Amino acid sequence: MKLLGAALAALLMMQGAVRAEDFSLSQACPPSFQKVDGLCQFRSLYQLYPSLEGQGVGGLKTGLPPIRDGFSPQQIDLGRYLFFDPLLSADGTVACASCHEPDKGFADGRGRAIGITGEPVKRSAPSLWNVGFLKRLFWDARADSLEAQMEGPLYDAMEMGNTREGLLAALNGNLNYRRLFATAFERPATNEITLAEIYLAIAGFESSLISLNSRYDYYAHGQADALSEEEIEGLNVFRSFVARCAECHTPPLFTNQQIAVIGTPEPEGMARDTGVAGPTGDPTLRGGFKVPSLRNVALTGPYMHSGRFKTLEEVGDFYTKGRGHAVPEGEELYLHWHIWEPQLRPEEVKSVAAFLQALTDESMKPETPAAVPSGLRVGARVLD
Amino acid sequence: MERHLKWIVPVGTAAIGLVLGALIFGGGDKPHDEVLVAANPLFSGGDGGSLQGMQVTGVRHEVHDGESIQAAVKAAKAGDVIAVYPGTYHETVYIDKSSITMTGVVREGRYPTLDGEKKLNDAFLYSGDNITIENFKIINYKGNGVMGQAGNNFVIRNNLIHDAGVYGIFPEFGKNGLVEHNVLSGIEDAAIYIGMSDNVDVRHNKVYDNVAGIEIENSRHALVEGNYAYNNTGGILVFITPGLPIKTTYDVIVRDNFVLDNNHENFGAPGSIVSGIPAGTGILVMAADDVVIENNIIAGNDNAGLIVTDISSVTNVASDPESEPNPDRVRILENVMFNNGNNPIGELKALMLTQLETKGPDIVDTGAGSDKCVMNGARYRAYGLGSYRPCRADEISTATIASMTLSAPAEPFVIAADTQDGYERIVGERAYYGVCTGCHAYGVRLIGPPVTEIQAIYEDNPEALAAYIADPVKVRENFPEMPPQDYLSEETRLAVAKYILSTTNTDGR
Numbered sequence: 001m002k003l004l005g006a007a008l009a010a011l012l013m014m015q016g017a018v019r020a021e022d023f024s025l026s027q028a029c030p031p032s033f034q035k036v037d038g039l040c041q042f043r044s045l046y047q048l049y050p051s052l053e054g055q056g057v058g059g060l061k062t063g064l065p066p067i068r069d070g071f072s073p074q075q076i077d078l079g080r081y082l083f084f085d086p087l088l089s090a091d092g093t094v095a096c097a098s099c100h101e102p103d104k105g106f107a108d109g110r111g112r113a114i115g116i117t118g119e120p121v122k123r124s125a126p127s128l129w130n131v132g133f134l135k136r137l138f139w140d141a142r143a144d145s146l147e148a149q150m151e152g153p154l155y156d157a158m159e160m161g162n163t164r165e166g167l168l169a170a171l172n173g174n175l176n177y178r179r180l181f182a183t184a185f186e187r188p189a190t191n192e193i194t195l196a197e198i199y200l201a202i203a204g205f206e207s208s209l210i211s212l213n214s215r216y217d218y219y220a221h222g223q224a225d226a227l228s229e230e231e232i233e234g235l236n237v238f239r240s241f242v243a244r245c246a247e248c249h250t251p252p253l254f255t256n257q258q259i260a261v262i263g264t265p266e267p268e269g270m271a272r273d274t275g276v277a278g279p280t281g282d283p284t285l286r287g288g289f290k291v292p293s294l295r296n297v298a299l300t301g302p303y304m305h306s307g308r309f310k311t312l313e314e315v316g317d318f319y320t321k322g323r324g325h326a327v328p329e330g331e332e333l334y335l336h337w338h339i340w341e342p343q344l345r346p347e348e349v350k351s352v353a354a355f356l357q358a359l360t361d362e363s364m365k366p367e368t369p370a371a372v373p374s375g376l377r378v379g380a381r382v383l384d
Numbered sequence: 385m386e387r388h389l390k391w392i393v394p395v396g397t398a399a400i401g402l403v404l405g406a407l408i409f410g411g412g413d414k415p416h417d418e419v420l421v422a423a424n425p426l427f428s429g430g431d432g433g434s435l436q437g438m439q440v441t442g443v444r445h446e447v448h449d450g451e452s453i454q455a456a457v458k459a460a461k462a463g464d465v466i467a468v469y470p471g472t473y474h475e476t477v478y479i480d481k482s483s484i485t486m487t488g489v490v491r492e493g494r495y496p497t498l499d500g501e502k503k504l505n506d507a508f509l510y511s512g513d514n515i516t517i518e519n520f521k522i523i524n525y526k527g528n529g530v531m532g533q534a535g536n537n538f539v540i541r542n543n544l545i546h547d548a549g550v551y552g553i554f555p556e557f558g559k560n561g562l563v564e565h566n567v568l569s570g571i572e573d574a575a576i577y578i579g580m581s582d583n584v585d586v587r588h589n590k591v592y593d594n595v596a597g598i599e600i601e602n603s604r605h606a607l608v609e610g611n612y613a614y615n616n617t618g619g620i621l622v623f624i625t626p627g628l629p630i631k632t633t634y635d636v637i638v639r640d641n642f643v644l645d646n647n648h649e650n651f652g653a654p655g656s657i658v659s660g661i662p663a664g665t666g667i668l669v670m671a672a673d674d675v676v677i678e679n680n681i682i683a684g685n686d687n688a689g690l691i692v693t694d695i696s697s698v699t700n701v702a703s704d705p706e707s708e709p710n711p712d713r714v715r716i717l718e719n720v721m722f723n724n725g726n727n728p729i730g731e732l733k734a735l736m737l738t739q740l741e742t743k744g745p746d747i748v749d750t751g752a753g754s755d756k757c758v759m760n761g762a763r764y765r766a767y768g769l770g771s772y773r774p775c776r777a778d779e780i781s782t783a784t785i786a787s788m789t790l791s792a793p794a795e796p797f798v799i800a801a802d803t804q805d806g807y808e809r810i811v812g813e814r815a816y817y818g819v820c821t822g823c824h825a826y827g828v829r830l831i832g833p834p835v836t837e838i839q840a841i842y843e844d845n846p847e848a849l850a851a852y853i854a855d856p857v858k859v860r861e862n863f864p865e866m867p868p869q870d871y872l873s874e875e876t877r878l879a880v881a882k883y884i885l886s887t888t889n890t891d892g893r
Contacts (some may be wrong), residue, residue: 008600022488028825031817031821031822032818032821032822033817033821034813034815034889035889041386043813043814043816043817044814044817045468045814045816045818045819045872045876046818047798047814047818048797048810048811048814049796049797049798050536050794050796050797050798051557052534052559052580052581052582052630053536053582053604053630055630057557057580057629057630058510058531058534058557059532059534059535059557060480060511060512060531060533060534061511061512061513061534061796062534062557063798065711068504158471205479212818212824213818214821216869217701217871219480219871220869221873221876222481222871222873223870224458224480224481226871232478235503236476236478236505236506237511239530239531239533240476240505240506240509240527240528240531241505241506241527241531241549241550241551241554242505242526242527242549242550243505244508246533250629250771256628256629257629258627258629258704259627259702259704260627260702261702274834282701282702283704284701284703285702285703288702301777323483323654334686334700334701335704336627336701336702337655337656337657337700339653339655339702340653340654340656341653342443363822363823364822379788
């Protein structure tokens with residue numbers, strides 16, 4: 001099983017499905033990055049604005065938190081190939097892009113993601129836009145780097161089902177990858193590809209997914225008519241102290257990167273997710289989740305950690321119905337103090353949903369490669 | 385309705401908090417309408433005049449009863465004054481621009497009144513820098529009276545705010561501000577709430593019949609001075625709330641305040657942090673560091689005059705390992721405290737009973753934190769001050785600190801310290817990479833033509849390039865139209881034009 005991917009790839013290459021010369025790595029940094037001494041440094045208009053205590057949370061003209069940057073263009077482009085290549089999974093059917101599809105806001109349009117087994121996993125696949133700014137990853141914040149995060153899906157039996165040995169064998173058995181890694185890491189192709197190199201390249205690609213040019217951003221930079229009347233109304237509800245959305249989904253990233261217990265329900269019949277209490281063992285964090293960014297949120301339904309809500313209006317209704325209304329009898333949760341009884345009117349919920357649509361920006365969406373070095377189907381996934 | 389202003393800017397006066405500039409609108413058809421507009425005291429010191437957006441001239445917009453305040457805000461530009469006349473206004477006014485003065489015109493006791501009729505959320509929302517909001521009456525809102533999100537150099541003063549929802553005045557993520565001479569009552573959380581902010585003075589306000597009078601939370605460098613806090617559930621609170629993105633509170637002076645009879649029944653919303661505050665609390669210091677309590681009159685608070693405690697006193701919130709829980713280096717200086725603790729409740733009552741006492745103390749410290757000191761500690765009915773040392777001679781007065789506000793306004797932009805480039809070049813570079821590289825690259829065609837081609841067309845004419853991007857016309861047959869970049873300011877468009885014409889990046893972008 002372990003070597004299946006490698007064997008498959010080797011087979012395909014022998015059949016001439018992919019030729020080595022089809023693959024080269026970009027020497028240019030992705031959009032929003034400037035090449036300085038060979039490395040890609042992040043650039044944005046938001047870097048002109050200060051933020052209190054450098055924390056990257058505030059209002060319209062507030063600077064961003066620090067981003068993970070400084071990868072080379074070649075590493076980032078190699079990461080792009082890896083991201084779309086199902087060779088990374090145990091049986092060559094699942095790529096990162098299977099659950100994080102560029103055309104679905106780097107999520108998958110499902111309530112719960114489906115991996116190698118064809119069965120839904122426990123949680124929903126989050127968007128990866130702007131993920132390079134996040135200090136903690138996963139809904140339950142259990143990983144503190146992109147590298148640590150990746151070890152989740154790669155080796156999870158339900159997701160990509162691979163092992164470290166299987167992954168290394170597959171990539172080292174592929175001549176294209178041997179050559180591409182040699183280029184990206186400026187070392188001989190005779191060297192074995194290492195896990196650290198794989199993780200770094202994928203992390204570089206993930207960090208290049210920048211979405212900061214939405215109509216909301218135009219408004220923030222000063223164009224008063226970039227948002228419609230209804231969207232401005234929605235922004236005002238969003239940041240009002242009645243709805244309090246902006247207290248947790250704080251601009252400019254629309255997350256304050258904290259953990260909050262808000263008492264969301266699971267889909268019918270599903271066992272309760274203990275959230276951050278799982279990895280930390282702290283009972284006060286039971287049902288707590290990392291506040292997700294809302295950038296490109298219109299593209300990433302269904303919503304919440306297990307996809308209970310289909311639309312943004314349903315999400316708005318959840319908050320409106322008030323503190324603890326969806327918490328089952330006998331469940332002790334330390335609900336966040338901002339979760340109260342906002343009693344938003346239907347038109348307010350609608351305007352907030354309209355405002356959230358204005359956070360959509362895919363102008364820097366990377367190109368999906370036409371082919372991946374393994375010759376497997378680009379971004380392959382288990383079909384319904 | 386617009387008249388040009390002439391500001392009289394005083395020379396050589398640096399004292400903050402004085403009414404410095406005066407402006408008289410004489411003549412015209414309204415003989416009684418001369419208005420005094422005090423210069424923003426935060427800009428009077430230093431050479432702030434050279435900073436961006438700090439114009440001291442502008443246009444005056446008048447808003448009269450029946451007209452829309454928001455319409456005037458929309459029409460206003462940086463430096464303008466919006467004078468709102470007596471009348472009743474039902475609006476949420478949002479100010480997403482900088483350097484705007486909202487000034488109420490009070491006539492024979494009649495205020496311009498913003499009335500939310502318990503239907504509207506917030507009265508004022510601002511995000512810009514250099515905002516002044518003064519002389520308004522604000523009632524019946526559901527959210528906040530005045531809420532700031534990240535505006536720096538704010539002045540909120542002389543407002544009467546009653547039953548305006550959760551907070552009366554709430555600047556958040558702001559640096560350098562002044563909240564003074566406001567009167568607030570009937571607020572179901574904190575009347576004045578300085579949250580996640582730096583360098584703020586809260587002076588000479590009157591707060592009563594609220595759950596919390598004045599709250600300094602997850603903020604640094606604050607002066608709470610000369611306020612009158614009575615009949616709130618808790619008078620003045622200085623603390624850290626866990627779970628917020630900015631985690632510290634330190635360097636806070638609470639001095640010269642009257643903190644009297646704060647015995648109001650707690651009517652905080654279930655689940656709110658303040659809903660756990662025992663009625664009868666004069667001053668509460670929780671987990672905050674370097675707090676000075678000086679020259680206050682603290683009396684008639686039935687639970688305790690001053691409580692110093694760690695973060696474990698909030699029991700209804702999820703824990704946050706990143707918040708340091710202990711109150712360190714608290715200094716209790718000269719204060720007048722009497723008649724506190726007549727009816728202690730909850731934990732404090734139980735604690736006092738273990739001491740065979742039925743009365744609560746002037747001061748109670750629950751024991752956490754280090755290096756705390758007290759002056760003349762023996763004069764107070766105190767409990768738990770065993771670990772306090774006497775304050776040293778250099779610690780016994782804060783008289784040398786007149787204000788916690790900055791000596792020059794906080795700047796609206798940042799430039800990395802290690803760059804040699806001028807501001808315009810940096811703006812151009814940020815805009816080029818942050819926006820244009822989505823469609824343009826140096827040597828190759830992407831969605832738009834390569835930069836080399838643009839350089840050949842515009843050569844030495846950045847002005848023409850800047851004009852094109854504000855309002856692009858279709859040039860090339862086989863290209864899509866370029867979307868207008870008019871959301872970039874004129875200054876930014878010129879900067880990016882100059883940048884694009886001078887860049888020599890041969891690496892593809």
